[in-house]
Amino acid sequence: MATNAPTRVKKLFNKVEDIVPESLAGLAAAHPDIVTIDAANNVVLRAGGPTPGKVGLISGGGSGHEPLHGGFVGFGMLDAAAAGNVFTSPVPDQMEAATRAVDGGAGVLHIVKNYTGDVLNFQMAAELVAGEIEVASVVTNDDVAVQDSLYTAGRRGVGVTVLVEKIAGAAAEAGKSLADVTATAVKVNGQGRSMGLALSSCIVPAAGTPTFELGDDEVEVGIGIHGEPGRRREKLASVDEMAEWLVSPIVSDLGLGRGDTVLAFVNGMGGTPLIELYVAFNSVARILGGQGIAIGRSLVGNYITSLEMAGFSVTLLKLDEELIRLWDAPVHTAALRWGA
């Protein structure tokens, strides 16, 4: 029996080609009050259909980064998410189906992580509905680690995407226009930066072997969410030192200083225990505190992952009263929920 063969990668699945659809089916089975699935297109849709007069928000991308994006579909956040295969962009038809499904007459915002395939395919989807649905687009590109990379021209879109989805989602829920929601999304992307590091690689199920090799005492600093190479390899160090490697470039890039208030987001790559993520948050808080930068809001956990990769990323978003109000607004999704 194939599933018992010793070469089968040690993961939870039936057939490797069914991982994405069965995972989406599981999401809907667990949260029928929040989402439904367009199984023909592997699109996660908000239960209850589009809200008339509300700007529709969609995102999407390769799978393997859960809860991003399907776990963020629901009240106060996304209206739909298109799921590609693991680490593979969805095709334009999927984004088109998502766009059509969420249109409530007020236009649709595409939230796109800056990877070449995602950007092209979302553009094509927008062209496919041109003249029928007004589409705006924001491309997140918050990763300060590298300028270009394996899958990207310009900076990669990583952790800030979660914050854009939450905050723009709140603006859309409040009845803002497509132009206003887009402006809010652009603002969050502009005021947020991220950088990550990996302690281990990850295994794409269909590949069956680790995406890259890393020595027992090595850390990939500036890692991408698909295991793309970062800035440099370093020897493993204390978490205080490693947090400094991530926080310093972000603080410098954003020009943060004494008196600023940030949302501090320590994200797990999937395989690092929560006890360690809070140790890392403690380091980040100490570093920011030492520079007179206040933490106004925070988020700690696995929100944009790379399968079971061990490691963490830091995202800092410069806050103001508007962003705090939108961050605090009620949200009800599978992975992020409060006030509802």
Next chain:
Amino acid sequence: MATNAPTRVKKLFNKVEDIVPESLAGLAAAHPDIVTIDAANNVVLRAGGPTPGKVGLISGGGSGHEPLHGGFVGFGMLDAAAAGNVFTSPVPDQMEAATRAVDGGAGVLHIVKNYTGDVLNFQMAAELVAGEIEVASVVTNDDVAVQDSLYTAGRRGVGVTVLVEKIAGAAAEAGKSLADVTATAVKVNGQGRSMGLALSSCIVPAAGTPTFELGDDEVEVGIGIHGEPGRRREKLASVDEMAEWLVSPIVSDLGLGRGDTVLAFVNGMGGTPLIELYVAFNSVARILGGQGIAIGRSLVGNYITSLEMAGFSVTLLKLDEELIRLWDAPVHTAALRWGA
């Protein structure tokens, strides 16, 4: 430099002995509105102190199972959690400090996972406050995998502990008496059962090597949350088969059948990506559906973990209207939050 030595285990920490206190400090730094830390005792306390007239709920145990228990301190759930070293019971002084800190005059309930050390140390803590604070205790023992084990006489307390903390927490928040809150906790433990399996081991930081060895094609069925041996070793199989190995003994032990409604909880052990946990949930939902057992509520994610162990556990709780109402009641903790 010691932290750069190649033998250092590849985890996020400064000094191994500071992992627990620094993780607790990180929890408080991230969620100052929810918790404070009694750093002298490694106890997580609800911010704002005890609520006069409310039954105080405390739990605790070895660390390494995060977010259990500190992530469940807050409105509608626990008032305090005592954190031992990784996979090591807290000492009685810690439970005593927690008990004294949360006493609001209506008594204190100890929620104790059934491990010999935890049970003894919570008992001693209760004796230390005898005559001063009324203490009741509920011991969770929901794991159907094994009768006795390495650290346990009788069944182990695992996933149902999360549900007891939520549901008894809601009862306490509603102003119920110590006797009533205790009865609710006992009821949840009695109507809930669990079983888990591991695809990989985990590394206790102070040990630096895997807790146990598992072949590339092997699964430990009935694993304990400290890596204690389970019922048997099996060859890796499809997730449908593996879910069946866990669901069948639970359904049988609870005597579930057509017409019953359950809370279905698919818990990650820490190192399994969320995409796979939802695939597993899909299998569980299919199995239950085939037997006419309805899923009334669900929970999917890493809630009671074994560091970075790969694998999952299933907990089923037989629901009635009272339990649904208490489950749905508002909760505001670091790891579980809704309606608040």
